[in-house]
Amino acid sequence: xTTQSMMFQEAAQAPACCAAQLADNADAVRAxxxxxxxxxxxxxxxxxxxxxDHAAAFAKVLIETHLRLPVLSHAPSIGALxxxxxxxxxxxxxxxxxxxxxxxxxxxxxxxxxxxGAVIVALVNDTESPLAAMADILxxxxxxxEKSVAATKSFIATLTALAQLVAEWGEDQPLRDALAHTxxxxxxxxxxxxxxxLPPLKDRTSLLVLGRGLTFPIACExxxxxxxxxxLHAEAFSSAEVAHGPMTLIEQGDPVLVFGPRDIARTGxxxxxxxxxxxxxxxxxxxxxxxxxxxGIALPGLPSVHPVLDAIAVIQSFYRLANAxxxxxxxDPDHPPYLSKxxxxx
Numbered sequence: 001x002t003t004q005s006m007m008f009q010e011a012a013q014a015p016a017c018c019a020a021q022l023a024d025n026a027d028a029v030r031a032x033x034x035x036x037x038x039x040x041x042x043x044x045x046x047x048x049x050x051x052x053d054h055a056a057a058f059a060k061v062l063i064e065t066h067l068r069l070p071v072l073s074h075a076p077s078i079g080a081l082x083x084x085x086x087x088x089x090x091x092x093x094x095x096x097x098x099x100x101x102x103x104x105x106x107x108x109x110x111x112x113x114x115x116x117g118a119v120i121v122a123l124v125n126d127t128e129s130p131l132a133a134m135a136d137i138l139x140x141x142x143x144x145x146e147k148s149v150a151a152t153k154s155f156i157a158t159l160t161a162l163a164q165l166v167a168e169w170g171e172d173q174p175l176r177d178a179l180a181h182t183x184x185x186x187x188x189x190x191x192x193x194x195x196x197x198l199p200p201l202k203d204r205t206s207l208l209v210l211g212r213g214l215t216f217p218i219a220c221e222x223x224x225x226x227x228x229x230x231x232l233h234a235e236a237f238s239s240a241e242v243a244h245g246p247m248t249l250i251e252q253g254d255p256v257l258v259f260g261p262r263d264i265a266r267t268g269x270x271x272x273x274x275x276x277x278x279x280x281x282x283x284x285x286x287x288x289x290x291x292x293x294x295x296g297i298a299l300p301g302l303p304s305v306h307p308v309l310d311a312i313a314v315i316q317s318f319y320r321l322a323n324a325x326x327x328x329x330x331x332d333p334d335h336p337p338y339l340s341k342x343x344x345x346x
Contacts, residue, residue, distance in 0.1 A: 033168035079109030090117030101129025178306030213265025260287015
């Protein structure tokens with residue numbers, strides 16, 4: 001099977017890009033973290049669309065668990081359409097996440113927040129973009145050009161940039177130490193063989209994708225990529241919430257893809273997977289071996305390095321599967337219909 005789509009090639013570049021990013025941004029991120037500590041804001045806000053909004057959800061878990069700061073999602077339409085940006089944003093870090101830094105609604109909302117006194121922290125791949133120009137604190141993603149419409153390496157680079165920022169902001173030495181192993185961890189994750197998941201997914205029309213804690217945003221990103229690149233209707237749920245309604249949709253043979261977390265969020269996962277298996281679902285899972293023992297297909301994983309890096313490694317492995325599935329379904333993963341690289345929402 002041909003694998004050399006742009007999506008495949010760009011996802012394969014992520015380990016090297018992220019390692020270089022962490023090294024090149026080290027001084028700037030330390031300075032940014034010192035400024036954010038001195039700011040001592042009561043909460044943090046995020047602003048993003050699409051895959052970047054999944055990265056923003058990852059930031060929420062990171063910041064709330066490692067820094068114990070509340071994080072809210074500031075929807076672009078609040079500032080760009082409703083003109084309802086709160087004056088309570090004054091002195092609040094607003095993490096604006098974007099590959100292109102050019103979406104009009106994102107820029108409008110960021111400007112409205114800045115006008116209210118928010119501190120714009122831009123994590124952006126295009127450092128020549130309008131978003132980069134307006135930033136109070138700029139953290140380049142350094143993923144390089146990304147031509148495939150489906151974001152891969154820029155998403156992973158956003159996660160590593162967020163992890164480095166939180167590690168420095170909280171002076172978290174275990175997370176700093178884990179990030180030193182980013183390149184080899186992502187390279188190993190890229191080599192994992194998840195092809196056993198192809199047959200049960202190739203001809204399906206829908207599936208559930210589950211995660212929790214740090215892997216719930218990963219599940220959301222995976223569900224989006226199934227839609228974008230394979231025209232496969234996928235919905236992401238927390239493994240803790242899926243029993244509140246969505247579980248009733250699953251019948252004999254229906255696929256459920258599970259990204260098991262490697263921290264305390266794995267609580268209850270073993271029982272949830274067993275319950276799906278008892279219903280006759282085709283459970284495809286990666287995570288701690290004891291948690292996924294009841295899965296019909298246990299995808300290979302890596303030894304745990306740190307829960308944050310473990311979660312980032314999972315999406316690196318997934319992108320290889322997503323590319324293969326798209327091709328197996330006769331799709332072009334680089335050019336999904338009706339989509340473009342820069343979403344010009346007004």
